């Protein structure tokens with residue numbers, strides 16, 4: 001499919017051989033010259049999203065008014081089933097689109113802790129997990145009288161299954177980790193770690209924010225109990241689009257989430273006196289679902305679904321392989337260090353490079369029309385979205401970074417890090 005890739009590859013030949021090249025046209029590209037390498041923070045807008053949301057706002061909402069709820073009410077599970085099938089390796093009825101990743105993590109971790117036997121009061125995570133995950137787990141530990149045990153992880157190589165094995169035992173209720181590390185892009189061994197947690201009698205809870213839509217996720221095959229993730233990164237559903245949650249089928253009736261909202265209620269519109277949650281995935285809903293957001297999730301998913309996660313992963317590996325080859329040749333001699341695993345089987349869709357002046361360099365990159373992310377400490381993160389990034393863009397980005405560093409153009413930027421990075 002893709003010709004052999006090294007630093008001498010011709011980017012135009014790689015783009016010409018790319019079977020997914022045509023998908024770029026499905027996105028709104030106001031500035032086609034802009035090299036946008038931040039789709040793992042906020043995906044570019046698929047044209048179909050604006051159209052689908054406009055049809056809701058100017059169409060169904062206006063014409064049907066409150067009667068629209070007859071069909072809208074099922075959208076959280078319809079969109080959930082679509083995500084389950086195309087990117088999560090889950091079964092119908094196991095995924096719900098709702099709330100934010102943070103809120104879903106809270107609901108599922110608290111539900112799992114409550115369902116664990118009383119002698120299991122330990123939540124396990126790692127020190128490189130995404131901040132919201134660590135804070136939410138710490139909050140749950142404090143609110144429900146549990147203990148948060150934090151495994152040490154190398155921030156470049158990612159979570160070590162042996163370290164997880166050493167941290168779990170007869171006292172463990174939940175093991176919560178990220179599938180792809182937000183900083184380095186390291187890909188965790190979901191199957192092995194889930195087996196370790198299961199053998200110890202603990203529930204597994206995976207955060208899929210950086211893997212959904214980029215790396216094949218096989219929740220059923222890996223025997224995962226619970227998972228959460230967002231839709232605005234590789235899934236391109238837009239800023240603040242609703243997140244998803246997954247609960248393995250046979251656990252659904254056993255788990256009770258901490259927020260007893262009316263959308264989880266049996267016979268909701270009977271407005272009954274007490275909370276009796278439905279038996280299925282909808283018991284993890286809380287309140288009125290965000291219909292415009294779910295409409296965006298469904299429209300945004302269509303190109304991903306059509307391309308297929310296998311083909312997307314193949315291109316993603318080709319993109320990161322090419323980027324690393326060029327970084328090795330052009331940027332390592334200029335003082336960069338690669339902070340992402342070299343083995344493609346051990347990384348997700350982004351590449352992180354470290355440099356003492358990373359913050360200033362990332363600002364100079366933006367001015368030069370190359371959009372990266374800065375991540376503490378001293379890292380420039382380059383995200384490659386296989387639906388719209390190409391090989392020519394990578395060559396331009398690496399040359400652009402080399403120019404900025406070789407010319408010293410970054411020194412004029414403030415070295416005080418801003419609030420949003």
Ligand SMILES: *Cc1c(COP(=O)(O)O)cnc(C)c1O
Nearest residue numbers: 100101102130178182207209230
């Ligand atoms: C982006 C991201 C989040 C974001 O959570 P929100 O509730 O949407 O703010 C959570 N976890 C990981 C691993 C992320 O990368």
